[in-house]
Amino acid sequence: MNGSSAPMAGVLGWPVRHSLSPRLHGHWLKRYDLPGSYEHLPVPPELFEGYVRALATNGYAGANVTLPHKEAALALCDEVDPAARAIGAVNTLIFRDGRIEGQNSDAFGFLESLRQDLPAWKPSTGPAVVLGAGGAARAIVFALKSAGVSEIRVVNRSAARAERLVADFGSSVTARPWTAAGLVDTCLLVNATSLGMAGQPPLELDLQSLPSTAAVADIVYQPLRTELLSRASAAGHATMDGLGMLLHQARPGFEAWFSHRPEVDAALRAAVLEGLT
Template structure:
């Protein structure tokens, strides 16, 4: 078929990925002549697996665990955003060459802007819990939004120390209850609170009533952290929007259409 747009997501394992649901929903909604597939590529076969996609005429693909860093070696060009975050999650293929970018920072910021439209990033300090890949994307976004001070804390302190520079300071994991007291924004980027994982043990009773809490975990949608915050009338933003808005960018790049994030899509992604 001519002009059939082939896209997908590579990872290992990949069956859990929500990306095919999201992209195929938009493909149908906008009448795109194309398809978005889950593609399982074992880490030992990354190069040959990606070459196969090039040979099959793929327009691009998303990249998930465990390939977000190793894919960078296969890219012909990586934009500054992905270089700074240190990971590529979206690849476009042109003339057989890979062009890498990262859409997680956009997804993270857009989620808060859309779901808490009156929130002012510039008003005070932000505290990031966790120092993994998602934390790096959040850090990048917060710096772009001109947050005046960022505190990062992680179980493995060294990883937080490595991200500290300028307005970003790292503190011990045991100090997190003190750090969040005066915060304008508190973000959980750890996997704590996910289904099957322990809850995040944090005391939010002394935080500012004007603070915003964002948990980027979306399974469950309402983590214990968010449930507790909600019961105290603290403003919250769930993690599903980050997933949906990061997907928008790839869809735009490959299909030339800016898709909408709707409640119907959100429900589908959570199903």
Template structure:
């Protein structure tokens, strides 16, 4: 609720580049749906300007913001207070002010789990072993989420075995080189791709999930294209396929609720709006839009 005489709350998404971001569409839809006065905009901040920007965040006229690549770690360093998730991951994607103090959270974990819960209810009861591809920031969020749900048997695969080991060790999980993926998938109940492989403009992910356990779940956080080759192979093998668009939508909920005072709903109407926008953007940009690192 905006106090009489006060300016409508202003938030945005900070990154470089930022023109591709779908966050304004998501938050703009929610503002209209709930009849709220407020603004949400793209804020381009070059890497060499990021430290100064976040150091003076309280003077920017923002009630908060989302943060995307390449600024998630930089923003975290400037926060006066971090959530447990953000402190563990060393990165934030959601900022807000409390009495002039900059606070940060990482809602990628909530986005990953929220979409998995919604699309595959009760998944924890049938997932005993998981394989996670990648060892970047998105991988950390996924591993944190799996650990928080009590999953003990997780294998992290990455092109660099050393980086996979470094990430896996933080959560007490096993690791290996991506070259062993086919063997590692035998009998796995859950596969999560957190790499950019298979994204428009990137090399394909040459991996067949067919050796997974019957009823297994394949979750690809890429959302451009929405139906990746990995997900097509999963469906062909009779496995459950989960695309990356839901993670993008669910990770946006906590920030909107904090800045504008209403917890929004992720539904088919919002998803369809994004699908239409993604299709139009792919056509204009030759399918080179960013579609892997949420929020985008």
């Protein structure tokens, strides 16, 4: 804690040293010449709730939450936004008037990234296929559904997890096996699994039946240019990498804590990319 009245925030995780959030928020604080600080806040699961409550009563404006605390954060909030409730996880805490508010900004981040990086894609264009049924996939399904995509197909290794997601999101969302992903009339394909990430197995999906007009997004950002995106790009698809989602999801928290609406631009992208190498 910095002993001044300047707003303080940070990212809660265990481990958390790898988090790029301090670099990202630090860039904005400097760029907008704002008083305030943002730091890594390592805390093990068994101390999480007490630690958050101590931050809230010790002058912190709020915090981001990363693995493994996102569900625990949801449980301790006095109120949560509809996205966090539907996704089942909180990634942004705001301490206001003695209360703890929880938000999930991943869906917002994904939609803003689509708006910036794939401006030609429109929710009404047609069906979307989402690969994955974990936390990130839930955020993406929530985002696409709230944007008005009328049909979302979820393809996941574990069928039971996909079925749980489908049950939570209603009839416009269906589960498909990998072998019948239903790419033939797809307008947007999103990888929300960890496949293709550095150190993980490759993502093996034949793109041949994907219409050439379909856009392909990968939320993996290490590496930034995944093999899926390279193949999609070579086949003429418009593509979007995972960095935009990471940068845009940080905006609501920053605005709430430091009272300034930040922008995602080339300078921020370059600053965060430096931390990825």
